[in-house]
Amino acid sequence: MSTATGPAEATAANNENATEPEAVPSGSVREEYEKLVDLVRKYRFAYYQEDEPLVSDAEFDALFLRLEEIEALHPELVANDSPTQEVGGEVSAAFAAVEHLQRMYSLEDVFSLEELEAWITKAEASIVKLGDTARPAWLTELKIDGLAVNLLYRDGKLVRAATRGDGTTGEDITHNVLTIKEIPQELTGAGFPPEMEVRGEVFIPSKAFAEFNEALIEAGKAPLANPRNAAAGSLRQKDPAETAKRPLRMFVHGLGARDGLETATQSETYALLAKWGLPVSPYFEVLGSLQEVLEFIKRYGDKRHSLMHEIDGIVVKVDDLATQRALGYTTRVPRWAVAYKYPPEEVHTKLLDIAVNVGRTGRVTPYGVMEPVKVAGSTVGMATLHNQDVVKAKGVKIGDIVVLRKAGDVIPEIVGPVLALRDQQDPPVRDFVMPTECPSCGTPLAPGKEGDVDIRCPNARSCPAQLRERVFHLAGRGGFDIEALGWEAAIALTQPAEPEIPPLVSEAALFDLKPEDLAGVRIRREKRSKGVPTGEFELVPYFFSKGTAKSPSKPTATTEKLFKELEKAKSQPLWRVLVALSIRHVGPRASRALATAFGSMDAIRNASEEDLAHVDGVGPTIAAALKEWFAEDWHLEILDRWAAAGVRMEDERDESTPRTLEGLTIVVTGSLPDFSRDEAKEAILTRGGKAAGSVSKNTSYVVAGENAGTKLDKAEQLGIPVLDEDGFRELLENGPAAAPESAADTATADDATSESLEATE
Known part of the structure; x- marks a missing residue:
C-alpha cells in the first residue's frame, strides 16, 4: 500500500503549486475530511499491522489523494497527527519496538507520465536554484512490491532487523530476517563503516509464490492473497521456523545512518553494498534525461510479468548524494525521489x-x-x-x-x-x-476418469455449449484462423434465438454452409439509446441485413468475409486442422510434431499408440487421447465431411528441402523482420529440427530477434550459440557446420545484463 501524495506536497504551506485555500470549510467538507482521516487510518492499520488489506492499493491511493486535496484547500484542518504527515503504520504490540537511527521515509507517488514529468521538471528547477546548472543523473529502478526492512550492521555484523513502522519506530524482526539466506549475517571484504543502516525490500519471487500457493491448495489450505502480504505475514511469524519455510528474498536499495561512509552517488553506494555481499537489485540504471526515464518505464511495463518479482511502479532518484542532501525532505517524503505507479492490477x-x-x-x-x-x-x-x-x-x-x-x-x-x-x-x-447436471444439456456430470479433479459433461456430440466452444476454437489463430468467426458468430451458428434448429448441430457441416442457410438466423441483443444500454432486448438478424421494402435483406459484409475465409481455411496445413479438431491435450506443439512425423491425417489415424507416443513432443498421454478420439464414429464424420468439402488432410512434402537440422533443438525468441513465429517454426520442422519453446542445456541454438528477453539471457548463461536472422538463414540452408558460433554481440543482446535475472519465459 502506498501512502500516496500527488505532485503536490502535503499542505498548502509547502506546496508552491497549491490551489488557493478556501476561506472557511463547509460542514460537509469538514465531515468528509474527518471521515477520510478515519478511513485512511483504519485501512493503513489493517494493511501494515494485520496484513489484511480491506481495500485495494488503487482505492487507498484515491482516498489518500482526496485527503491531500482537502488539506491543500483547507490547511487549517491539518493536525500534526494527520495521516498525510505520517509514514507507514503503527508498531504492532506483538513485537518489540525499536527506534531507527535515522528516520525511514515514504515516497511521493505519481500516477501518470504527465505528473512524473512535472515532478522531474520541478526537481530540476530546485537543483538549479541550489547553484548546480548541470543536468542531474537519475537513478531509476523497479519499485518492488514487498515489505520495507531496515538492517543494522555494527562492525560488519548484522545486529538488528526492523520493519519501517511509523518511520521512526519499527518492529524488531531480527530472528525472522536471519532465516533469509541471502542476507549476510556478516559482511565480506573491508572498508564498511563501524555502524550502518541498510534499507531494502523483502519479497517473495513470483515463481516461488505461485509454487507455494499451489502447495497450499493441494494441502486443502487457503492460498496467500499476494506476494507482498505473504512477505509481510512471513516476517511477522512468532516462530522463525515458520518464516524459514517461506521463500523470502531481499534487495537493498539505500542507506540510513552510517558512520564515516563517503560515496558521491547512489549508484556508487550500490556497488559498495554489493561488494560487501549485500543483495543489490540488478534492475536499475543511471539515466541522463526524462526521455530515457520514460523509455525505462515503458520497457519494464511491457515485461513486468516476466521479472523475478512483482512490481507496482518505478522509482526515480537523484543519483548525486550531495544534491539529495541539499534537496532534503518534507515531513514524509524525500524531495529527491519519486515513485511512478503503474495502473493497478x-x-x-x-x-x-x-x-x-x-x-x-x-x-x-x-x-x-x-x-x-x-x-x-x-x-x-x-x-x-x-x-x-x-x-x-x-x-x-x-x-x-x-x-x-x-x-x-x-x-x-x-x-x-x-x-x-x-x-x-x-x-x-x-x-x-x-x-450435478450440465447447465447446457442436462446430462449428469462426472470426472473424465477416476482420480480427475475436474468434472465433465460426457455428452460431447450433442451438448450445445461444447459445440459452441469447439466452433469458436477451430476459428482461432492456432486453428483455421477464421477472423470473421468470433465468439458471437459461434453463438449465432450453434445457439441462435431463432431458428429452433441452428445452422450447425455439428462442426462437420461447417464447410458445407451456404449464405442462404444463414438468412433466418436471429440473436437477442440489448437495445441502446445514444450508445447506452437500455435493459430491453430485441431479436435482430445476425448474418443478413434487416431489409426494407426498397432494400431486401442480404448478407452483410462480415458474412461475405466469413465465406471467403472459410474457403481460404481449406488450404491450411495439416497441423492447423489437427488443432481445430479439439482433441484433448493436442495443441499447436503436438500438432506440428504429428504433422511433421506422419504427413497426413490417415497416417496419424492408422498409427499405433506406441508409434504416436514415440514422436518427440507427443508422449503417451497425447497418444492415448488421439486413439480415443479416432475411435468415435462422429469424429470420423467430421474428417470425412471436411475432406469432401476440400479441407486439406495431407501436407505436401517438398523432398528438395534439405534436412539440415536433424537432431538439433532450436529456440526462436524476439521478433525477426522476415519470419513470423509460425514461419520460423515451420522452417525448423521441415528441415528435421525441433522447435522448442524454452531454453535448456539440450538447446542447440537460440535465434534472437528484437526484444529477445529472458530466453537470450538464459542462452548466454548456459553458453548456447546465439544467432541473429542472417545466422538463422545460414543454419537453415547449410546446417550447423556453416552457422556462426554466436551472434550474441549484436544489438539484440544490448539489454541482456540488466535483464539477466528475469524469470525464464
Missing part, C-alpha cells in the same frame, strides 16, 4: 455469483460474476475459478468482497476473499454448490 469488488462454463472438451469450470471494476486498463466483470477444489481452497463465498487480479493480458483471477468484510455483507454470503 489488483482491485477489490463484490462477487455477485459463481456460475459454470462448459468448455470444448466438456470440462465444467466455475467462474465468478462480479460487480464490474476497472483493473489493468480494462473493465472486468468475470474471472475464472478453475474448479470446485480451487473455490473451496480459496475460501470464496457468493456475496464476498474479493481481491481481483489481472496481470497484463492474463485472464482475470479471483485471488481470495477479504475476510474482514465478510460479516458486513448484505445479504449474507452463501456457499457455492457445484452443479
Whole structure:
C-alpha cells in the first residue's frame, strides 16, 4: 500500500503549486475530511499491522489523494497527527519496538507520465536554484512490491532487523530476517563503516509464490492473497521456523545512518553494498534525461510479468548524494525521489455469483460474476475459478468482497476473499454448490476418469455449449484462423434465438454452409439509446441485413468475409486442422510434431499408440487421447465431411528441402523482420529440427530477434550459440557446420545484463 501524495506536497504551506485555500470549510467538507482521516487510518492499520488489506492499493491511493486535496484547500484542518504527515503504520504490540537511527521515509507517488514529468521538471528547477546548472543523473529502478526492512550492521555484523513502522519506530524482526539466506549475517571484504543502516525490500519471487500457493491448495489450505502480504505475514511469524519455510528474498536499495561512509552517488553506494555481499537489485540504471526515464518505464511495463518479482511502479532518484542532501525532505517524503505507479492490477469488488462454463472438451469450470471494476486498463466483470477444489481452497463465498487480479493480458483471477468484510455483507454470503447436471444439456456430470479433479459433461456430440466452444476454437489463430468467426458468430451458428434448429448441430457441416442457410438466423441483443444500454432486448438478424421494402435483406459484409475465409481455411496445413479438431491435450506443439512425423491425417489415424507416443513432443498421454478420439464414429464424420468439402488432410512434402537440422533443438525468441513465429517454426520442422519453446542445456541454438528477453539471457548463461536472422538463414540452408558460433554481440543482446535475472519465459 502506498501512502500516496500527488505532485503536490502535503499542505498548502509547502506546496508552491497549491490551489488557493478556501476561506472557511463547509460542514460537509469538514465531515468528509474527518471521515477520510478515519478511513485512511483504519485501512493503513489493517494493511501494515494485520496484513489484511480491506481495500485495494488503487482505492487507498484515491482516498489518500482526496485527503491531500482537502488539506491543500483547507490547511487549517491539518493536525500534526494527520495521516498525510505520517509514514507507514503503527508498531504492532506483538513485537518489540525499536527506534531507527535515522528516520525511514515514504515516497511521493505519481500516477501518470504527465505528473512524473512535472515532478522531474520541478526537481530540476530546485537543483538549479541550489547553484548546480548541470543536468542531474537519475537513478531509476523497479519499485518492488514487498515489505520495507531496515538492517543494522555494527562492525560488519548484522545486529538488528526492523520493519519501517511509523518511520521512526519499527518492529524488531531480527530472528525472522536471519532465516533469509541471502542476507549476510556478516559482511565480506573491508572498508564498511563501524555502524550502518541498510534499507531494502523483502519479497517473495513470483515463481516461488505461485509454487507455494499451489502447495497450499493441494494441502486443502487457503492460498496467500499476494506476494507482498505473504512477505509481510512471513516476517511477522512468532516462530522463525515458520518464516524459514517461506521463500523470502531481499534487495537493498539505500542507506540510513552510517558512520564515516563517503560515496558521491547512489549508484556508487550500490556497488559498495554489493561488494560487501549485500543483495543489490540488478534492475536499475543511471539515466541522463526524462526521455530515457520514460523509455525505462515503458520497457519494464511491457515485461513486468516476466521479472523475478512483482512490481507496482518505478522509482526515480537523484543519483548525486550531495544534491539529495541539499534537496532534503518534507515531513514524509524525500524531495529527491519519486515513485511512478503503474495502473493497478489488483482491485477489490463484490462477487455477485459463481456460475459454470462448459468448455470444448466438456470440462465444467466455475467462474465468478462480479460487480464490474476497472483493473489493468480494462473493465472486468468475470474471472475464472478453475474448479470446485480451487473455490473451496480459496475460501470464496457468493456475496464476498474479493481481491481481483489481472496481470497484463492474463485472464482475470479471483485471488481470495477479504475476510474482514465478510460479516458486513448484505445479504449474507452463501456457499457455492457445484452443479450435478450440465447447465447446457442436462446430462449428469462426472470426472473424465477416476482420480480427475475436474468434472465433465460426457455428452460431447450433442451438448450445445461444447459445440459452441469447439466452433469458436477451430476459428482461432492456432486453428483455421477464421477472423470473421468470433465468439458471437459461434453463438449465432450453434445457439441462435431463432431458428429452433441452428445452422450447425455439428462442426462437420461447417464447410458445407451456404449464405442462404444463414438468412433466418436471429440473436437477442440489448437495445441502446445514444450508445447506452437500455435493459430491453430485441431479436435482430445476425448474418443478413434487416431489409426494407426498397432494400431486401442480404448478407452483410462480415458474412461475405466469413465465406471467403472459410474457403481460404481449406488450404491450411495439416497441423492447423489437427488443432481445430479439439482433441484433448493436442495443441499447436503436438500438432506440428504429428504433422511433421506422419504427413497426413490417415497416417496419424492408422498409427499405433506406441508409434504416436514415440514422436518427440507427443508422449503417451497425447497418444492415448488421439486413439480415443479416432475411435468415435462422429469424429470420423467430421474428417470425412471436411475432406469432401476440400479441407486439406495431407501436407505436401517438398523432398528438395534439405534436412539440415536433424537432431538439433532450436529456440526462436524476439521478433525477426522476415519470419513470423509460425514461419520460423515451420522452417525448423521441415528441415528435421525441433522447435522448442524454452531454453535448456539440450538447446542447440537460440535465434534472437528484437526484444529477445529472458530466453537470450538464459542462452548466454548456459553458453548456447546465439544467432541473429542472417545466422538463422545460414543454419537453415547449410546446417550447423556453416552457422556462426554466436551472434550474441549484436544489438539484440544490448539489454541482456540488466535483464539477466528475469524469470525464464
